[in-house]
Amino acid sequence: xxxxxxxxxxxxxxxxxxxxxxxxxxxxxxxxxxxxxxxLVKAAYFQALSxxxxxxxxxxxxxxxxxxxxxFAIIISLKNDIAIQGGIAFFIFLLYLIGxxxxxxxxxxxxxxxxxxxxxxxxxxSLNVIIPGRILLPLFHLKDPVDFYxxxxxxxxxxxxxxxxxxxxxxxxxINTLGTSFFVLSTTPFPDIxxxxxxxxxxxxxxxxxxxxxxxxxxxxxxxxDLYLAKxxxxxxxxxxxxxxxxxxxxxxxxxxxxxxxxxxxxxxxLARGYKEEISIPEIRKFSGRDWMVGLLFALSGLIFAFL
Amino acid sequence: xxxxxxxxxxxxSYYDNLPALEDINLTIQAGERFAIIGANGSGKSTLLQIMNxxxxxxxGKYFFYGYEITPSLLRDKxxxxxxxxxxxxxxxxxxxxxxxxxxxxxxxxxxxxFGLSLKEATDRSFEVMKMLNIEAIKDRPSYMLSGxxxxxxxIGSILTMNPEVLLLDEPTNGLDPRTQxxxxxxMFALHEAGKTLVIATHDxxxxxDLNPQxxxxxxxxxxxxxxxxxxxxxxxxLLLSVNxxxxxxxxxxxxxxRHRHAHYLFHKH
Numbered sequence: 001x002x003x004x005x006x007x008x009x010x011x012x013x014x015x016x017x018x019x020x021x022x023x024x025x026x027x028x029x030x031x032x033x034x035x036x037x038x039x040l041v042k043a044a045y046f047q048a049l050s051x052x053x054x055x056x057x058x059x060x061x062x063x064x065x066x067x068x069x070x071x072f073a074i075i076i077s078l079k080n081d082i083a084i085q086g087g088i089a090f091f092i093f094l095l096y097l098i099g100x101x102x103x104x105x106x107x108x109x110x111x112x113x114x115x116x117x118x119x120x121x122x123x124x125x126s127l128n129v130i131i132p133g134r135i136l137l138p139l140f141h142l143k144d145p146v147d148f149y150x151x152x153x154x155x156x157x158x159x160x161x162x163x164x165x166x167x168x169x170x171x172x173x174x175i176n177t178l179g180t181s182f183f184v185l186s187t188t189p190f191p192d193i194x195x196x197x198x199x200x201x202x203x204x205x206x207x208x209x210x211x212x213x214x215x216x217x218x219x220x221x222x223x224x225x226d227l228y229l230a231k232x233x234x235x236x237x238x239x240x241x242x243x244x245x246x247x248x249x250x251x252x253x254x255x256x257x258x259x260x261x262x263x264x265x266x267x268x269x270x271l272a273r274g275y276k277e278e279i280s281i282p283e284i285r286k287f288s289g290r291d292w293m294v295g296l297l298f299a300l301s302g303l304i305f306a307f308l
Numbered sequence: 309x310x311x312x313x314x315x316x317x318x319x320x321s322y323y324d325n326l327p328a329l330e331d332i333n334l335t336i337q338a339g340e341r342f343a344i345i346g347a348n349g350s351g352k353s354t355l356l357q358i359m360n361x362x363x364x365x366x367x368g369k370y371f372f373y374g375y376e377i378t379p380s381l382l383r384d385k386x387x388x389x390x391x392x393x394x395x396x397x398x399x400x401x402x403x404x405x406x407x408x409x410x411x412x413x414x415x416x417x418x419x420x421x422f423g424l425s426l427k428e429a430t431d432r433s434f435e436v437m438k439m440l441n442i443e444a445i446k447d448r449p450s451y452m453l454s455g456x457x458x459x460x461x462x463i464g465s466i467l468t469m470n471p472e473v474l475l476l477d478e479p480t481n482g483l484d485p486r487t488q489x490x491x492x493x494x495m496f497a498l499h500e501a502g503k504t505l506v507i508a509t510h511d512x513x514x515x516x517d518l519n520p521q522x523x524x525x526x527x528x529x530x531x532x533x534x535x536x537x538x539x540x541x542x543x544x545x546l547l548l549s550v551n552x553x554x555x556x557x558x559x560x561x562x563x564x565x566r567h568r569h570a571h572y573l574f575h576k577h
């Protein structure tokens with residue numbers, strides 16, 4: 001079975017010599033996006049790992065933390081006073097401090113997401129075109145006000161006090177919701193969250209969807225990262241935005257097929273191990289003194305914020 | 309002989325939390341056969357990915373032909389071409405490596421990236437397909453290939469780039485004996501053609517066949533020993549300590565007995 005190499009592999013190849021100062025390669029926007037996504041998934045994975053540590057809140061029963069998340073999500077959505085929302089934000093910050101959770105990476109993510117989905121999305125509503133009120137910062141001046149259908153565009157368009165208040169309130173609400181969610185996620189491994197939801201009588205069908213979606217997303221982004229590395233290992237020049245777009249479009253179908261195939265295999269493995277469309281939990285442990293204490297702290301703080 | 313790859317005190321950890329490599333020091337010369345061996349999870353693939361500039365070590369230095377590989381150097385247009393032209397990486401999972409619509413596109417991808425004309429790239433692809441005996445599947449998509457065919461296409465897609473250094477991650481993993489034998493022959497031929505082969509594997513039979521210089525990784529991700537394969541494979545205690553050989557039971561005719569096994573050298577009855 002002797003191998004006969006083609007002549008181009010046998011003859012000594014002439015490779016390009018390294019000539020410095022030919023410029024640097026700019027990473028296309030899409031590639032940057034892929035990298036960021038992969039980093040986010042890595043961070044999520046790391047979060048799941050760090051959640052298994054031994055800090056104060058990591059040893060608290062997951063049921064307490066899941067209930068805390070649900071109750072605080074309701075309180076945050078109902079309270080429309082910025083001062084109370086500020087108090088909740090401070091309380092969550094204290095929980096991070098007590099739990100010994102690294103603040104910078106968590107708050108960087110919280111603030112980025114709140115800026116994106118809170119501030120940027122709601123910012124147009126700070127204009128008097130959407131919410132009328134006292135103009136703090138005039139931006140444009142029209143000759144006359146414009147009326148069509150039921151719309152009224154005033155002659156001076158600007159940022160209003162009432163609009164800014166609303167944008168601020170929504171942004172703080174998003175910061176608080178994310179803060180609470182990340183607190184629970186960074187102190188509770190994902191399987192424990194599912195167990196807690198199951199014990200809290202959340203339907204199995206919903207839990208199954210959440211479990212498979214979690215798995216699917218992880219596999220999906222891991223495949224994206226693998227594909228990106230495979231491409232990177234064979235790229236010897238800069239890639240234009242157009243080339244990057246073409247590559248992403250070509251890889252889409254492959255990606256979905258591959259991840260779908262993996263998920264089907266996982267589901268088959270579940271079936272092969274006796275899965276019967278119901279999730280069983282091995283044990284329900286009794287609450288410890290720490291669980292009662294933390295539960296009481298969460299309940300009291302919830303009551304205070306609810307009735308303020 | 310030129311030093312192609314030099315690693316100094318290289319360490320890497322995933323998510324800043326899971327150590328994958330600890331204090332790795334090694335040197336690979338041009339035209340050398342070099343194997344990185346170790347049990348599953350010892351860090352072999354991570355080491356190859358660092359050598360291919362896909363991951364960057366968290367501690368230590370990596371030199372390629374004397375140039376220290378850093379993210380900024382690999383963003384340099386001139387250096388990227390210099391580096392990628394010379395180093396080809398065959399991934400452990402061929403599925404990951406094959407991202408083009410058909411086998412032919414896969415083989416053409418690398419050479420076209422390096423600026424070869426379509427005619428030259430096509431000629432190379434056909435020559436490689438002939439050598440690997442995969443001409444009949446040239447228009448097939450990668451998901452319609454068997455495991456052995458995928459591996460051949462993955463290797464072919466790197467060979468059309470004609471790199472000087474070949475990084476092969478578990479090249480014989482999951483292949484039938486005939487394809488394994490074919491790959492070993494191919495590796496011999498590539499080495500005779502002057503290529504530098506760096507293989508990550510736990511297949512001790514492959515290591516024995518190629519008799520390369522061996523870097524043995526322990527399960528705590530450290531370099532346990534560097535030496536010639538013939539010496540390392542003879543050291544039963546050393547291989548036992550890194551979990552590359554084990555005791556097992558098997559039938560010898562009608563009799564069942566237990567002994568250390570992983571490689572025929574230790575298959576003593």
